[in-house]
Amino acid sequence: MAHASSIGxxxxxxxxxxxxxxxxxxxxxxxxxxxxxNLLANELPSVKALNYRDKEKSGKHYSSDCPKSD
Incomplete structure (x- = not known):
């Protein structure tokens, strides 16, 4: 049996x-x-380039079919 330290x-x-x-x-x-x-092979043209941003955006996001709350 493998020891925990030898398991990756x-x-x-x-x-x-x-x-x-x-x-x-x-x-x-x-x-x-x-x-x-590979995921989008039959749906969209292939991805050629990616741009990474420093941070995730968080906060409230609204769509047109959801009422806005204050």
């Missing part, structure tokens, strides 16, 4: 943390490009 660390890509940990870095830009191109 795993990242769950189905979590927000895991997805961002892998794909949200300039170093892994090629991984995200390949992922998007």
């Amino acid at each position: 660390r795993c990242i769950d890509l189905f979590t927000d943390f895991g997805f961002k940990r892998i794909f949200d870095t300039e170093r892994n830009k090629d991984l995200l490009t390949d992922f998007l191109n």
Whole structure:
């Protein structure tokens, strides 16, 4: 039986943390490009370039069919 110290660390890509940990870095830009191109192969033209922003945008987002609240 393997000891915990000999088992590698795993990242769950189905979590927000895991997805961002892998794909949200300039170093892994090629991984995200390949992922998007495979995911959207029959839907859109291929992704040629990606631009990363420093921070996520957070806050209230409204659509036209949702009433705004103050």
